[in-house]
Amino acid sequence: MSRCVVVGAGAREHALAQTLASRHDVVVTPGNAGIAAQGIACSAAGATELDADLFVIGPEQPLVDGLADTLRAQGKSVLGPGVDGARLEGSKAYMKEFLNAAGVPTAAYGSFSDETRALEFLATMSAPYVIKTDGLAAGKGVLVTNDLDEARADVLDKLRGSSFGAAGSTVVIEEGLAGEECSLLFLCDGTRATPLVAAQDFKRVGDGDRGANTGGMGAYAPMAAMDSRAVTEITATMVEPTMRELRRRGIDFRGVLYAGLMLTKDGPRLLEYNVRFGDPETEVLAPLYGDRLYELLERAANGDLRGVDTTTSGCAVTVVLAAHGYPQHPRAGDVISGLGPDGQLAHALEGVSIFHAGTRHGEHGDFMTAGGRVVAVTGVAHSVALARRRAYEGVSLVTFEGQVARTDIAAAAL
Numbered sequence: 001m002s003r004c005v006v007v008g009a010g011a012r013e014h015a016l017a018q019t020l021a022s023r024h025d026v027v028v029t030p031g032n033a034g035i036a037a038q039g040i041a042c043s044a045a046g047a048t049e050l051d052a053d054l055f056v057i058g059p060e061q062p063l064v065d066g067l068a069d070t071l072r073a074q075g076k077s078v079l080g081p082g083v084d085g086a087r088l089e090g091s092k093a094y095m096k097e098f099l100n101a102a103g104v105p106t107a108a109y110g111s112f113s114d115e116t117r118a119l120e121f122l123a124t125m126s127a128p129y130v131i132k133t134d135g136l137a138a139g140k141g142v143l144v145t146n147d148l149d150e151a152r153a154d155v156l157d158k159l160r161g162s163s164f165g166a167a168g169s170t171v172v173i174e175e176g177l178a179g180e181e182c183s184l185l186f187l188c189d190g191t192r193a194t195p196l197v198a199a200q201d202f203k204r205v206g207d208g209d210r211g212a213n214t215g216g217m218g219a220y221a222p223m224a225a226m227d228s229r230a231v232t233e234i235t236a237t238m239v240e241p242t243m244r245e246l247r248r249r250g251i252d253f254r255g256v257l258y259a260g261l262m263l264t265k266d267g268p269r270l271l272e273y274n275v276r277f278g279d280p281e282t283e284v285l286a287p288l289y290g291d292r293l294y295e296l297l298e299r300a301a302n303g304d305l306r307g308v309d310t311t312t313s314g315c316a317v318t319v320v321l322a323a324h325g326y327p328q329h330p331r332a333g334d335v336i337s338g339l340g341p342d343g344q345l346a347h348a349l350e351g352v353s354i355f356h357a358g359t360r361h362g363e364h365g366d367f368m369t370a371g372g373r374v375v376a377v378t379g380v381a382h383s384v385a386l387a388r389r390r391a392y393e394g395v396s397l398v399t400f401e402g403q404v405a406r407t408d409i410a411a412a413a414l
């Protein structure tokens with residue numbers, strides 16, 4: 001039994017912690033009410049004050065802030081890149097420059113801090129218009145629209161700091177791409193990159209991919225449209241050139257490289273890299289790897305992925321339940337019913353787990369909403385159809401006022 005520290009406070013970290021805790025001693029910092037309710041230790045101490053055989057850093061912000069560097073300087077094994085590698089996610093303008101240097105196929109773009117030049121460039125593009133904040137914006141800094149006036153207004157809002165503060169002081173304007181999206185996550189050990197099973201995330205708040213972009217309303221894996229030939233091609237044309245370019249820049253990337261892909265009619269294009277596990281992708285991936293997860297993460301952290309097997313059997317579907325008003329103005333303080341004292345379903349269902357994101361304990365020991373995404377309900381089974389049925393059975397048992405959830409997660413995969 002090894003000791004593992006997971007950094008973060010969301011459903012992604014809950015999924016990682018619950019999976020790792022089946023065989024290992026896990027501490028989550030800071031963790032959340034649902035993780036603690038399952039008897040997994042949550043610590044208010046920072047990661048640098050804890051000791052463990054492996055540190056897994058969930059969110060992007062601590063990576064961009066250099067937590068992995070600090071822990072490595074203490075001699076720790078860490079899954080997560082340093083500040084240098086984290087720039088791939090921390091600045092979209094840097095990422096686009098990097099992709100062009102590495103020869104990775106991606107949307108044409110321009111990056112601007114100047115209003116006039118940004119609007120001139122926008123006028124040369126055709127719909128759909130894609131406007132992104134350069135800096136981190138919790139998955140919400142991207143506008144995709146067919147309306148040029150809306151696109152122009154968004155450029156000005158972002159550059160003037162009214163919508164995203166400093167994160168929007170540079171904007172990236174991109175060619176609009178069309179197709180299915182896929183999240184292909186790679187474990188990287190500094191030299192090698194090994195794909196995990198492909199997942200699909202549903203980013204829009206409403207059914208049929210309508211409404212605002214969110215952090216992600218659900219996911220499923222394995223994604224039907226990504227066969228092993230497509231994965232091999234993406235690895236060869238995108239991720240291996242990326243690993244070479246990272247090394248050329250002196251960057252020892254040990255962590256998760258998350259390729260956000262658009263499968264266009266002209267072939268796959270990279271929309272973005274993230275430098276960490278996806279949320280909600282992890283709520284399907286972690287249960288699929290189960291007891292093998294620790295070894296995979298530990299080998300990536302220690303530069304030793306040679307010959308690992310990342311194939312899985314089984315399918316998983318997760319559905320996010322978000323708070324009233326999500327994503328613009330989520331409301332906190334609604335009482336959640338259907339959960340037992342351990343934060344899982346009061347009436348347990350086979351193959352269903354509840355991963356907590358934004359919950360806290362109410363006065364009577366019950367759970368209340370305390371964030372945008374509240375819980376993710378994951379179903380696991382031998383088929384997507386059964387995994388999906390299980391997830392939605394779970395969803396029907398967890399209720400709170402104003403709940404926002406999609407009814408069509410993984411529906412098209414059946």
Ligand code: AMP
Pocket residue numbers: 107130132139142144174175176177178181203213260271272
């Ligand atoms: P990103 O944070 O860059 O992944 O963008 C968030 C979401 O915006 C993506 O998941 C896509 O749904 C959408 N998006 C981003 N870039 C483009 C693009 N170039 N064309 C069309 N949609 C895009």
Ligand code: GLY
Pocket residue numbers: 139201215216274277278279280281
């Ligand atoms: N699922 C989107 C993300 O983790 O960024």
